[in-house]
Amino acid sequence: MTEMTSPSDAIYRLNGVELGLPAGLANASIIEKLIDGTYEGDEARSVDRCVRPGFRVLELGAGLGYVGTLAALKTEPENVLSVEANPDLLPVIRANHARNGVADVSLMHGAVVGHAEDGATASFHIASGFTGSRLGAKGGRQVEVPLIGFHELIRAHRPHVVLMDVEGAEAGYFDRPWKCPLRFCVMEIHPKQYEATVIKKIIDAMSAMNMTYDPVTSRGKILGFRKVWSEGS
Template structure:
């Protein structure tokens, strides 16, 4: 357990961060992983090895705001631009940032796509974390549908000019990453989803990083979390 909590403590303490308790988000397995310091452990271990103070980070898949908070507080990055398609998570992400004094993270409720275009349907489920673009994953669980803006890579990358990419987008990496010019990156931490993208999708991600001049870095990679960096 990371830190000491009392029954009245409104926070879960995790890796030195304060994570506000929430009846629908910090439940069960998530709560246990946060308290045990194992939440997003592979990604956290990877960024701890390759991210530097002063970096600009582009995060795809903001989740509950944990990684962006860790980057800001522990790694002292200059800026994080975080894309999170799930609008139901935005107030909670803001509460995580506020609890930890984070002021250098910009959260964009949008989908980063190979090309800009019309908004896309995002399906809300009672379990916030199960909400997704894929209605058919659990059609009975959908409680509402909202439209989320779509931002194109060709516009976003020159605007943000990231040093680091942190990407966990549930299989969309196989389509998105090959469509971008990532040659400005120093490193990238990507969670692969081979169960959805298959061997061809995994290869497409590796090829995209190679075209950008980045090399697979095994010391900061574990299982489905792969890290690439420039040079050796």
């Protein structure tokens, strides 16, 4: 469902969540998915599967704030940390959190990499329509963004659930075990940006952390893992 609220904004409703979208921010493909209800559909199903009351959630790549809102409604807003590199999306995300009553979700600006020195920044490519924006892409509009170390973020927030769509940056997150009480991890992988050996490294690292393939949350390039529960847990 779409509702025009001003000459420049529209409101879309998906799964009980209201998403405001400023004119010109998204491309036609995103708008079509918002209209037919398929926008971030796999990610929304992952939240329903993975997030439980009291769980801490780390979301890397917040988009319009839809998935973070769903997660906050299942746990508590203060348990959710969303990270977004695209500065154009930050006010949109905050507004969408607020309009859905989850303004206490923590929102951090920056691009998450395997390791980042204090104060480090990098050039970030802003794609037309905002999806596909990423580190390392050449040409087009470039903005300087803070870099955030993944393992430092994991240690600080200690998430039970990690949800990520970071356009290939995930390749740098699996060099050592994650220091957190991880229960579920769902990510979009990007095989066009790295070789099959990187996908194997991701799967091997998850296995070493006692995580196994989750067929419920996996679909196409969406790869889900869940904790291997011990008997009686």
